[in-house]
Amino acid sequence: DTEVTQTPKHLVMGMTNKKSLKCEQHMGHRAMYWYKQKAKKPPELMFVYSYEKLSINESVPSRFSPECPNSSLLNLHLHALQPEDSALYLCASSLWTSGNTGELFFGEGSRLTVL
Amino acid sequence: GESVGLHLPTLSVQEGDNSIINCAYSNSASDYFIWYKQESGKGPQFIIDIRSNMDKRQGQRVTVLLNKTVKHLSLQIAATQPGDSAVYFCAENHHASGGSYIPTFGRGTSLIVHP
Numbered sequence: 001d002t003e004v005t006q007t008p009k010h011l012v013m014g015m016t017n018k019k020s021l022k023c024e025q026h027m028g029h030r031a032m033y034w035y036k037q038k039a040k041k042p043p044e045l046m047f048v049y050s051y052e053k054l055s056i057n058e059s060v061p062s063r064f065s066p067e068c069p070n071s072s073l074l075n076l077h078l079h080a081l082q083p084e085d086s087a088l089y090l091c092a093s094s095l096w097t098s099g100n101t102g103e104l105f106f107g108e109g110s111r112l113t114v115l
Numbered sequence: 116g117e118s119v120g121l122h123l124p125t126l127s128v129q130e131g132d133n134s135i136i137n138c139a140y141s142n143s144a145s146d147y148f149i150w151y152k153q154e155s156g157k158g159p160q161f162i163i164d165i166r167s168n169m170d171k172r173q174g175q176r177v178t179v180l181l182n183k184t185v186k187h188l189s190l191q192i193a194a195t196q197p198g199d200s201a202v203y204f205c206a207e208n209h210h211a212s213g214g215s216y217i218p219t220f221g222r223g224t225s226l227i228v229h230p
Contacts, residue, residue, distance in 0.1 A: 040123045041223075042221060043220050044220075048211075101166075102147060104151075104159070104218060106159050
């Protein structure tokens with residue numbers, strides 16, 4: 001079983017809705033990531049938090065707003081999304097220490113459909 | 116990085132055969148490479164990694180080969196089993212500030228194992 005837990009597993013929302021995706025890990029990892037994955041495509045990096053601070057934002061539109069309340073939790077707030085934002089949103093965590101290979105531990109993802 | 120194709124390359128094998136999945140990478144400065152396996156409805160899972168100063172690494176039933184001259188990576192799976200059916204991604208790791216790495220995923224190969 002994965003040690004990164006994502007909720008909800010499925011989410012359907014309209015373009016005017018506000019919703020949030022949640023991610024939790026209890027492995028003591030200090031880096032957490034959001035990836036977006038479209039069907040039959042590789043995961044694309046959106047955001048990275050290290051030590052609860054946003055360290056990488058891959059030019060993601062502001063309708064996606066990440067939040068890291070503490071080292072175990074990561075949220076992705078969604079507002080005014082477009083149908084093309086429909087995708088699998090993957091959360092991952094890693095150790096983030098010097099010498100670490102960067103192995104990511106992924107959750108099972110939240111399948112988002114925007115109507 | 117690699118351009119993402121319109122469709123996923125597919126490798127079909129018979130149970131018990133050996134499988135070879137290939138990956139080309141673009142950044143000659145990448146110093147870690149990781150293979151991930153993604154089963155249907157799940158997040159990617161770590162299989163094996165290799166440092167750029169190595170050309171071969173073996174795990175249980177899997178071997179990764181690295182050819183830096185032509186920037187090519189391969190994953191060999193011995194005695195392929197139906198449970199190996201999944202999409203396989205190679206990821207090249209870029210060094211990030213603070214000491215860890217950020218993986219960028221290649222386009223993936225779908226492995227189908229026929230019983």
